[in-house]
Amino acid sequence: MNDLAKILGIYDAKVKLKSINDHTISFYIYTDTKPHLCPHCNLYTSKVHDYRMQKIKDIPLHNKSCILFLNKRHYHCSGCGKHFYESYDFVSRYLHRTQRLTKFIAHSFYDSINIKHASIRANVSTHTVYKVLGTLNNSSDRYHFIRQVYWALENVRKNVQKNMSKTLRRYYKRSRHIITARKSNLSEENKAALNLMLEYSEDLRKAHFIKELFIKLLDEKSYSKQRVLLREWLLEVESSGIKEFNPAITAFRNNYKYILNSLKYRHISNGPTEGFNNKIKVLKRISYVVRNFTYFRNRILMATA
Template structure:
């Protein structure tokens, strides 16, 4: 029933929350670790207690009557067991259960309470799980940062294989010098395998790709350049509201979703409400047309038409002279090539953002991590399990 080979149960003791099993094993001849001769002579006994998996929802404690043998060479030694490692107070399958549970986004205290262990024991056991640094680079490499507050650094960096949708590594820092040291340690022939590098609109990431990934085409994540247009039209709406009466201003604020939502997704009533809103302000009406046109460009299937429409859109946005779009146009000019790559090749940071959400959940249920290596191993164990 226990599934522990060679165990004989002599006595069982029950409480409301735990079960104690007093067990022994059959006497047999064992090899001496010193001279190699077999001996069955027992020198003395001692009781060893260790944890096992819960039985019927109760914590299980096994008390084993352990023999210490003596050899003709004078060596004294304890018998060994397949299910119980040396110097451990829990069975192998408890350690395996800890690793299995750590792959879920649940707190360490929950795992410890379920198995009747301390949180420190669970953490110490999981520390034996280690994920090495990546040795092979993917075809599509995606990079992003997240707020981890681990290892005295506010932000950590995540590397993802955007094609196979798996985390490659977690870096303790996102600063340029740290990223340079990391990629410099990877052999050149591996870095040459990267054909596409997906990142947000942070200059350091693009600089890393230019310096260390010679064959990679840099792709700006679609979400990060589309939101430039969203921010611009939101700022136009906020400017337009300043000269409105309080009741109209409140209506505009509550109905902002009508301006941000795609026109073809609006109902007839919502379209009428939107038309009335756009009549209040000329710049807001122009900004809405710019937003709709840009969203339509992002949905085009043919790249040659998409590229021409995108360049025409930038020229038109410059010609209308809406101040809130100046920053957006500047960003599009600075990242022109990388945005066109996003249209052409279609890779995004979507898988990376999905992993970032999982990391946020893991961080929240764990009440944060101080030890970066433990945080890194937990992320890789949870997200790639």
């Protein structure tokens, strides 16, 4: 990998400087021919059908537009006779912007509240910014799907407690934080207590194992690995046979696309918005005698400032 590839964050292709002027810097991106897996029949092929030059926009460099010209290779599969393009880590399929430009636009809203300002900063059109925001809106807030796992774990614990003596049931209830906490964060004493608690029930032990697998999935930094781990986690939950996890499985299956978007854009959260909504609802409940809407609006602005 050369220095230009490192600057552009491209790790699966080679980079050459194409041209530079007062307004634009352009690069030429190319790869070596190698066997690729056909997405239709899962057979490897190295036979090239044709080439296509794709123009891709990247993050501005030194206040200049950055354009990548990708020499895209079109493969022919001898097994099924179909054609397919090789895939790249730095650009998504059907898009003419790099993944890091998409992240750059999303992160620009941390200190920008204006669509126009975000488009100028990223040197893209406002239409592109709206499209990125549309992708972010099609995501599920992490809190909503994470709590499904913990609700299922708690329901398993509660059902197990029903067959316990009063003393033991009280101990499990008061020590539930040991079961829900990350095992890696527990002290040696609490780890020993956890192992003893899990010995009581096979279902509780399986549920705790599923929860730890889910935490491992969330801690993974690579989005591509997270997708694989999520599929494996769902298969593990379904094969466990624990009925308390059925609502979680349904929620994850129904919102699979949105959960993937949430994992991909991990720094984007609906938390602040939901916090503002909660403050407004609390003010609404305690302001039932307020008749002046302007005064009520000013109170909301002061509380959420």
